[in-house]
Amino acid sequence: LEELELQRPITERTLKPIVSGLASVVARFYPANTARSLQVRLKRAAMETTSVEFFLGVKAFVGILGAVAGSSLLNLMTSDSLATLAGLLGGLILGFFAPDFYLSNRASGRGNSILEQLPDALDLLTISVEAGLGFDAALVKVTEKMKGALSDEFKRAAGEQRVGKSRQEALRGISERVDVKELQSFISAIIQADQLGVSMSKVLRIQSETLRTERRQRAEEKAARAPILIMLPTVGCIFPSLFIVILAPAALSAMKSCGSV
Structure with a gap:
């Protein structure tokens, strides 16, 4: 010891x-x-x-x-x-x-990473389920093809199901551990589809299209904010230098003129 x-x-x-x-x-x-x-x-x-x-x-x-x-x-x-x-x-x-x-x-960093990965993971889930895999097998397929925080959460959920937890319990555990409303909304839709017996592939397809649209909107919002963000360093750093270069000679000339008088 x-x-x-x-x-x-x-x-x-x-x-x-x-x-x-x-x-x-x-x-x-x-x-x-x-x-x-x-x-x-x-x-x-x-x-x-x-x-x-x-x-x-x-x-x-x-x-x-x-x-x-x-x-x-x-x-x-x-x-x-x-x-x-x-x-x-x-x-x-x-x-x-x-x-x-x-x-x-x-x-926050972990949540942002999961949010960025979610649309791609959902696309892979949708393709796998539409190809004939069950939801649980498709979840394992995502963990094999992707790396990162979201893949780790899916891997943990799959492991919890293997040791006796139900699918709904394992998915709710992800919602508790990850504060990303898009992921929580997706999990709620999956649990509801599981309870009502709705086609999983249709639910996944709708969720996938929704997330892709939201990701495109976030990208457009960032692009719209870019000119404002670029303007701040321009006004704060470049303009003062230009003013010094332009006005300094005139100021020196004025000082010399005042001194000679």
Whole structure:
């Protein structure tokens, strides 16, 4: 056991006990509703193996580091005790909420990746079902042909069905883990078709066409915003340089004229 312990990275051996200790303290004062919300966010960021308590410990640890860094920096810049205290409090707040920003960005990036993959995955599902495969077999086919977060979710759903979960339970699990309304709408349509006995290929075809239309509309919206985004750096960076080049000679001439007078 000692050899196995020594094989672990030194950061894990030293920091994990500290974070776990902080977690037990912070978790006592954390509201239950907020803790449940945090658990959902961890799921959506594909961090289910990280417990809520441990994540709270990470927040506390990073908050302490931020407080030390903020107070030390302002202490070097000024001897004012109030400024040092402000640096400590500011660093504590920023450090405590920094893991939340990371979690939100990770979940958002994962959701955007899934949204980009969804139309192609749905096209492949539709083709596979229309070619004669069952929905579950078509889902496995998608996981074989595609890589990424959406493929991982489909692979997990297929695995859950193999160990005894129903198709509806496995698909609802995806809806809980992925906060993408297009995917949730697709899953709701599949579950409803499964319950009512509607042709799966027709449902998939309708969903596929809808998603392709929505993707085209998103691309058109981005293209429409492009001129505005290009204008900002143009106005902020290029125009000031042009003004300096054009007006500087005139300004120098005016200054010389005033000096000679």
